[in-house]
Amino acid sequence: MKLTDLRGILQYIPQFREKTFILAIDGAIVTDDNFATLMLDVALLWSLNIRVVLVHGASAQIKSLAEHHQVKASDLDGAGVTDATTLDLALTAANRLTHEILEGLSANDLRAAYANVIVAHPVGILQGVNHLFTGKVERVDADLLHSLLAQGVVPVIPPLGFDGDGKTYRVNSDGVALAVAEQLKAIKLIFVTAQDGLIYRGTLIPQMLVGELGRLIQQDAGGFAPEMISKAQHATAACAAGIPRVHVINGTLDEGLLGEVFSNHGLGTLIYANEYEHIRPAKKKDVRAIQLLTKQAVEAEELMKRSRGVIEKSLGDYFIFEIDKNPVACVALHVYPEENQGELACLYVSSSHENQGVGRKLIQFVENKARELGLRELLALSTQAFTYFQSKGGFVEGTPDDLPPPRREKYEQSGRRSKVLVKKLG
Numbered sequence: 350m351k352l353t354d355l356r357g358i359l360q361y362i363p364q365f366r367e368k369t370f371i372l373a374i375d376g377a378i379v380t381d382d383n384f385a386t387l388m389l390d391v392a393l394l395w396s397l398n399i400r401v402v403l404v405h406g407a408s409a410q411i412k413s414l415a416e417h418h419q420v421k422a423s424d425l426d427g428a429g430v431t432d433a434t435t436l437d438l439a440l441t442a443a444n445r446l447t448h449e450i451l452e453g454l455s456a457n458d459l460r461a462a463y464a465n466v467i468v469a470h471p472v473g474i475l476q477g478v479n480h481l482f483t484g485k486v487e488r489v490d491a492d493l494l495h496s497l498l499a500q501g502v503v504p505v506i507p508p509l510g511f512d513g514d515g516k517t518y519r520v521n522s523d524g525v526a527l528a529v530a531e532q533l534k535a536i537k538l539i540f541v542t543a544q545d546g547l548i549y550r551g552t553l554i555p556q557m558l559v560g561e562l563g564r565l566i567q568q569d570a571g572g573f574a575p576e577m578i579s580k581a582q583h584a585t586a587a588c589a590a591g592i593p594r595v596h597v598i599n600g601t602l603d604e605g606l607l608g609e610v611f612s613n614h615g616l617g618t619l620i621y622a623n624e625y626e627h628i629r630p631a632k633k634k635d636v637r638a639i640q641l642l643t644k645q646a647v648e649a650e651e652l653m654k655r656s657r658g659v660i661e662k663s664l665g666d667y668f669i670f671e672i673d674k675n676p677v678a679c680v681a682l683h684v685y686p687e688e689n690q691g692e693l694a695c696l697y698v699s700s701s702h703e704n705q706g707v708g709r710k711l712i713q714f715v716e717n718k719a720r721e722l723g724l725r726e727l728l729a730l731s732t733q734a735f736t737y738f739q740s741k742g743g744f745v746e747g748t749p750d751d752l753p754p755p756r757r758e759k760y761e762q763s764g765r766r767s768k769v770l771v772k773k774l775g
């Protein structure tokens with residue numbers, strides 16, 4: 350690990366300190382080789398004063414127990430009908446898993462406790478079908494959770510609930526995680542699964558605004574794998590209930606959890622309730638940010654030096670790429686109306702966010718703007734990133750003759766001898 354990675358992590362600490370994360374772990378992950386690393390990562394989060402609550406599922410274990418005993422489970426994930434045999438399997442599987450999690454946490458010197466906090470009632474009869482021992486979360490005993498957390502104890506919650514008469518019901522672990530996250534006003538709900546994240550029609554969704562995910566589920570739920578649709582639905586519900594960030598990660602990957610939590614672009618899926626990254630027009634207060642952002646590139650002669658006055662004069666041409674309200678990149682589009690050409694300029698991505706597609710997003714953004722304006726051609730001048738514009742932006746090498754006359758004059762005067770790149774927009 351590099352020291353600069355540590356700096357990257359440190360920027361998140363004030364944001365996360367004393368806040369609550371809910372980790373909803375699929376049963377299959379508990380028996381995975383990476384489980385010990387995952388528990389170590391939980392210990393690391395605790396050491397940073399992040400309160401972590403663990404909720405777990407049990408469907409993989411119910412399935413194998415049913416096979417072992419040669420009985421048929423009426424349902425695996427607590428969403429369908431739970432008959433008496435399946436409840437029995439669920440109790441055995443869940444107790445075993447809770448125990449394994451407690452073991453994993455104590456191996457990392459964490460104090461942990463089985464938290465009996467889910468008050469449930471039977472789902473009852475739906476469309477004429479009695480769901481028997483399948484329960485619905487009625488209430489979460491938040492007081493008990495708060496007192497455990499205050500004493501530095503990690504609560505571990507199985508997918509089981511009790512009613513007032515002490516009867517046990519099998520509840521869906523995604524539903525438990527959502528209810529707990531809502532009650533504790535968690536800032537993150539993280540589904541730890543055996544998949545890379547939410548995959549829609551074969552492609553991983555790296556990040557998505559909740560409204561967009563809601564639309565996808567409504568219009569094409571079949572585009573998600575059946576075992577992931579519940580995660581997608583609960584992610585949507587969680588954001589609607591005020592949880593700002595929901596992650597779906599692969600718990601079998603070494604850096605799955607930390608990579609997702611301590612980076613603006615993790616390996617899994619992030620569903621966010623509000624604008625997380627966006628491109629916006631620069632404001633006067635951004636002039637300094639633009640200068641600070643581009644300072645290094647100016648020194649390395651990658652970008653032309655621009656004074657405060659020069660930026661202010663054409664401030665309307667500049668755009669800022671923000672991640673969680675931090676400016677991490679910038680770009681400008683200068684328009685030459687007479688020649689019907691545009692120049693993409695001052696493209697810079699801060700080194701902490703390089704190689705994550707931000708540059709490409711900004712090129713695409715400027716290109717879209719240029720098309721909206723009906724420009725015929727987009728130009729870019731670059732000394733050290735010309736192959737980038739060619740391979741990632743679809744530009745081709747041009748000559749200074751392609752530049753509009755006023756720009757050509759400045760080009761000759763600067764002596765920078767940048768390469769001229771052109772993209773026809775027709």
Ligand SMILES: CC(C)(COP(=O)(O)OP(=O)(O)OC[C@H]1O[C@@H](n2cnc3c(N)ncnc32)[C@H](O)[C@@H]1OP(=O)(O)O)[C@@H](O)C(=O)NCCC(=O)NCCS
Nearest residue numbers: 646651695696697698703704705706707708709733734737
């Ligand atoms: C060039 C720059 C904008 C790329 O931004 P970015 O967000 O890191 O790039 P993306 O994530 O969109 O693309 C990354 C890809 O581009 C390649 N790339 C990055 N910089 C490159 C360069 N200078 N030349 C050629 N390829 C480059 C990476 O190797 C990576 O390739 P891969 O996807 O095949 O692995 C950024 O490195 C930068 O700000 N450079 C300094 C300023 C500059 O030169 N600006 C252009 C002049 S206007």
